[in-house]
Amino acid sequence: GAVVSQHPSRVICKSGTSVKIECRSLDFQATTMFWYRQFPKKSLMLMATSNEGSKATYEQGVEKDKFLINHASLTLSTLTVTSAHPEDSSFYICSAEQGFTDTQYFGPGTRLTVL
Amino acid sequence: AQTVTQSQPEMSVQEAETVTLSCTYDTSESNYYLFWYKQPPSRQMILVIRQEAYKQQNATENRFSVNFQKAAKSFSLKISDSQLGDTAMYFCASLTYSGNTPLVFGKGTRLSVIA
Numbered sequence: 502g503a504v505v506s507q508h509p510s511r512v513i514c515k516s517g518t519s520v521k522i523e524c525r526s527l528d529f530q531a532t533t534m535f536w537y538r539q540f541p542k543k544s545l546m547l548m549a550t551s552n553e554g555s556k557a558t559y560e561q562g563v564e565k566d567k568f569l570i571n572h573a574s575l576t577l578s579t580l581t582v583t584s585a586h587p588e589d590s591s592f593y594i595c596s597a598e599q600g601f602t603d604t605q606y607f608g609p610g611t612r613l614t615v616l
Numbered sequence: 617a618q619t620v621t622q623s624q625p626e627m628s629v630q631e632a633e634t635v636t637l638s639c640t641y642d643t644s645e646s647n648y649y650l651f652w653y654k655q656p657p658s659r660q661m662i663l664v665i666r667q668e669a670y671k672q673q674n675a676t677e678n679r680f681s682v683n684f685q686k687a688a689k690s691f692s693l694k695i696s697d698s699q700l701g702d703t704a705m706y707f708c709a710s711l712t713y714s715g716n717t718p719l720v721f722g723k724g725t726r727l728s729v730i731a
Contacts, residue, residue, distance in 0.1 A: 503663075535718055539659075544707060544721045592659060596719075603649055603711060605719055607661035 504528055505597045507608030514585055515616055522580045522611045524595030530575035531597035539592045551578040585615040618643045618710050622722035629698045630730055637693045637725050639708030647713040650691045656704040703729045
């Protein structure tokens with residue numbers, strides 16, 4: 502149990518385009534999901550907290566207009582990188598909080614490359 | 617604010633031996649969770665073990681166990697009978713009980729299991 506999927510696993514796009522990443526909790530409902538960015542050989546950097554049915558809470562320094570987050574249901578949150586630039590190239594990971602255990606389970610991550 | 621410190625950037629262990637990864641944390645909260653996550657080369661974050669701060673008994677999961685010293689704010693991970701598949705980055709993390717709050721991660725310890 503407690504499986505989180507993330508799609509796509511890898512995406513390459515041209516500068517200026519938008520990319521949507523989906524995060525799904527497959528066998529539990531998640532009121533709260535989190536989006537992280539991870540640079541090579543570094544720890545996870547929290548970007549935003551996504552709450553079902555309400556606006557996401559962004560960490561300081563994260564542009565909310567650039568990284569659009571939608572948490573439309575208890576099993577799905579999406580991160581859209583708008584007008585992507587090469588500096589947005591990174592590994593993006595989501596997690597979903599299993600409420601009754603207060604434990605976060607992670608998706609397998611998405612490698613974004615912006616040319 | 618919570619902080620988590622992992623003082624060992626890299627460690628290595630011989631296959632079948634035992635290794636201990638260190639983690640210290642700082643929090644003003646009385647109720648919180650502590651976690652160890654493993655990130656193998658695939659970059660999938662995997663929950664290894666979870667400890668609730670109010671529980672005095674140390675958590676164990678098969679070959680993985682923790683030494684939780686609440687007064688010292690220490691939460692080390694012991695891996696017994698190390699296997700090649702244990703080679704990974706290990707992150708210690710803390711979480712307050714209040715829900716809807718993000719994990720606070722340490723910087724990680726890279727563990728290499730040598731045949």
